[in-house]
Amino acid sequence: MTVTSVLLNFRSALLALLPSVERVGISWKRPDAYDDWDALATTLFETLVVMVFRWSLPDDKQRDFRIPSYDLLLASYAGSSTLEVTHPSLPAGRWLFHAFGTTNEPFDVVEVREVSAEGLPYGEDLATYPVDGARFRLRLFQGSGASEILDEVEMFDE
Secondary structure, eight states, X not given: OBHHHXXXXXXXXXXXXXXXXXXXXXXXXXXXXXXXXXXXXXXXXXXXXXXXXXXXXXXXXXXXXXXXXXXXOOSOOTTSOEEEEEOTTSOSSEEEXXXXXXXXXXXXXXXXXXXOTTSOBSOSOOEEXXXXXXXXXXXXEOSTTOEEEESBOOOOOO
């Protein structure tokens, strides 16, 4: 399974939640989204993204696998695995996945944050690019500054 398909599956799950959360009055669109929506989105991200990647790793790497939480700005991404985004419209650089955002349609853009090679953000601003054309990859931190780029993860049948 590609890393891109894992993230797009997560996006599909967010879209599928919208009728249910709207029915009970939970706001999901910024700036009105608060704790209830954040809890749902974070749980889906943990289950449909983080756990999928964790279980695709060899046993000795599963316990220590961490990626930044969904929709959370960090002061530094150094020393952690990250989700990187490529898009034909993105300028050169290292762009990290932050969240799916909304412009015209629900979750039609990818919010990204530029960081240095060391994982330090250039600022707190997020850039947005259309989901169409976006590709995702996992930079797997391996300690001592070493990392491995994965475009695909292997899914194991139980």
